Amino acid sequence: MKNTPLVSVLMPAYNSELYIAEAIQSILNQTYQNIELIIFDDGSSDKTRQVIEGFTDSRIIKILSDQNYGVVRARNEMIDRASGQYIALMDADDIADPSRLEKQISILESEQYDLCGSAQWVLDEGTGQIKKSKDKFSDADLRALLSVYCGLCNSAMTGKAEIFKRFKYDTSILTSEDYYLWVQMAAAGSRFLNLPERLITYRRYPAQTSSVHLEKFKLTTIEVQKKYLELLGINPDFYxxxxxxxxxxxxxxxxxxxxxxxxxxxxxxxxxxxxxxxxxxxxxxxxxxxxxxxxxxxxxxxxxxx
Structure with missing residues (x-):
């Protein structure tokens, strides 16, 4: 691709020593090479920082915090620091397919869509099993389904930087912050697409299915759904x-x-x-x-x- 635009890949990290090296390498090995990889070590107490420091690629920008501020603040700071035309999200424990960015940027450069995700492989860390995600792909389906659940994988998303810088993450929502981010963008008219190729391996942990986590997620999900309907001009009682x-x-x-x-x-x-x-x-x-x-x-x- 001639005159390829710069892509800023954002990777927040907290106590991710077991997996972050594989996540970083999967970004550095992308077939799309015009990138900057911004890594935010959010006050890790394990060896995450040492792993990050072991990478010397000039495309890596390291933000090393001695205090834990939380993933929402870390993501927002990285969005502010990003200098690319596009922003790609990447969690420190997931793995990107080598062709991920090339395929997503090709779609975004067509100007038909503002944000592009993909299907995923879901790796259950409790059982070791890997499964296919269940996805929707069209803009209409993705935006309509945001009224009942989030069909977008945070770690698979790439989009126009101007949109991320306009909305960013709401610091008052700490459990469904990514869901609320997509809701705001969708209500404002941003166009979404999910590619059918499985371009991310997403790790799922037992703690994510615990009763305490699910109860917190349920409560914030209802608030996000009501807010989405309000933003669309739909009676929130229809949630x-x-x-x-x-x-x-x-x-x-x-x-x-x-x-x-x-x-x-x-x-x-x-x-x-x-x-x-x-x-x-x-x-x-x-x-x-x-x-x-x-x-x-x-x-x-x-x-x-x-």
Whole structure:
């Protein structure tokens, strides 16, 4: 690629001595070479700093903090320091496919999208098993589904630096900070794409599925979902949660109607996933009827703007 734009890769690190060398090397080995790699050691108490210091590549910018400020502040400081036209996010324990940046920058340079992610391999550190992520790929699906969950992997995202510098991470949201970042960008009209290639190996830890973590995540997720609807000009009372039949018809159909008007060409599958969040699980003998209800409502929504 001629006149390739500079890409700033941001890697926050805290007590990551076991994996950070592999993460760093996976960025340095990219087929797209016009990069700067900004690493923020956020007051690690293990040997993370020594590992970072062992790399002498001139493209690496090292920010070494003796105090732990938290990942949100670290990411924001790196965004401020980034000098590239594009910013790529990378966690210190994940692994990037060698072609990741080349493929994402090619998409972003087409000017059709503002932010580009990808499918991932998910490595369970508790069991050692590796699985394929379940992803959506189109802009309409990704932005509509932000009303019920975040379909974007933080460590797989690359986008225009001007957008990251405009929004940055909200320091008051410490559990779903990446979710809220994408919500703000999506509501402002930023265009998203997920590539079907699995360009990141993402590590998942047992602590991420603990009851304490899940409860905190659940509470902040509800607040982010309500905020997203507000930003879109949709009644926040439509936020997705289990409701009785009559009420979910009102709220579920209401949400789908508004989302499909704002994001034309939402897929039938995505509409089905959104409406399913209003239904109760384990319906026993009524399961075929709830599935039929879900399909009919989603089909109506998909045909609404076609």
């Amino acid at each position: 997705p949660r289990h409701l009785p039949f009559k009420q979910r018809l009102v709220n579920g159909i209401g949400l789908l109607r508004e989302l499909n008007r704002r994001f034309p060409r939402v897929s039938l599958k995505a509409n089905t996933e959104i409406y399913a969040r209003f239904q109760y699980r384990r319906n026993g003998i009524y399961t075929p009827f709830t599935r039929l209800e879900r399909l009919l409502v989603a089909l109506w929504a998909s045909l609404l703007v076609s």
